[in-house]
Amino acid sequence: EAQVTQNPRYLITVTGKKLTVTCSQNMNHEYMSWYRQDPGLGLRQIYYSMNVEVTDKGDVPEGYKVSRKEKRNFPLILESPSPNQTSLYFCASRGLAALGQFFGPGTRLTVL
Amino acid sequence: RKEVEQDPGPFNVPEGATVAFNCTYSNSASQSFFWYRQDCRKEPKLLMSVYSSGNEDGRFTAQLNRASQYISLLIRDSKLSDSATYLCVVIGSGGSNYKLTFGKGTLLTVNP
Numbered sequence: 492e493a494q495v496t497q498n499p500r501y502l503i504t505v506t507g508k509k510l511t512v513t514c515s516q517n518m519n520h521e522y523m524s525w526y527r528q529d530p531g532l533g534l535r536q537i538y539y540s541m542n543v544e545v546t547d548k549g550d551v552p553e554g555y556k557v558s559r560k561e562k563r564n565f566p567l568i569l570e571s572p573s574p575n576q577t578s579l580y581f582c583a584s585r586g587l588a589a590l591g592q593f594f595g596p597g598t599r600l601t602v603l
Numbered sequence: 604r605k606e607v608e609q610d611p612g613p614f615n616v617p618e619g620a621t622v623a624f625n626c627t628y629s630n631s632a633s634q635s636f637f638w639y640r641q642d643c644r645k646e647p648k649l650l651m652s653v654y655s656s657g658n659e660d661g662r663f664t665a666q667l668n669r670a671s672q673y674i675s676l677l678i679r680d681s682k683l684s685d686s687a688t689y690l691c692v693v694i695g696s697g698g699s700n701y702k703l704t705f706g707k708g709t710l711l712t713v714n715p
Contacts (some may be wrong), residue, residue, distance in 0.1 A: 493657070523690070528644075531707070531710060532707070533705055533706065533707035534647070534705040535692075536702070536703075539702070549702075559710035579644060581646055582649070591637070591649045591652070592649070592703060594647050597644070597645065597646055
């Protein structure tokens with residue numbers, strides 16, 4: 492089954508404790524991206540990647556890091572989480588020739 | 604002017620009603636347009652692409668007006684299961700050929 496998976500689905504952590512949210516897709520898609528969704532602000536892109544070892548900042552990259560060492564994986568790293576990073580996070584992927592984007596199920600992060 | 608703007612609603616309509624959503628975009632060079640549906644904080648899912656000539660999928664009709672820079676979604680004979688948030692998406696906004704820019708979404712509730 493074609494899908495995008497994220498882990499964990501839910502996470503409660505404390506300020507400053509490094510965390511990683513994993514994202515994996517099994518569709519051999521080149522393009523992957525991370526979004527956060529907050530009430531009243533909609534979906535905002537954090538980082539995206541056009542292919543392995545190619546990443547770039549989205550609209551709200553501050554406080555986040557990503558890496559793309561393998562085509563299927565695109566982890567989101569919060570080196571020192573802060574409460575303003577409490578949000579619902581989505582990973583997404585699509586092929587460069589395709590226009591529709593597949594989303595993962597989301598990760599609900601709470602930073603205390 | 605925001606890159607992609609939608610009326611946030613909420614729209615409350617009775618079953619069987621026809622409802623229309625509009626979405627405006629600021630970049631006249633935008634290339635591709637979509638409607639996504641998002642249920643109750645789950646991941647967004649592609650509903651339909653929007654073509655210049657207009658396109659229909661069952662009860663759903665999407666249209667693009669490049670001159671006025673807006674896209675629309677018409678839902679006929681609304682069902683309870685149509686209750687969701689509808690997101691318009693524009694590709695090619697902001698100077699990137701691959702960046703997807705999301706509207707903040709329009710909340711639809713279909714009542715019995």
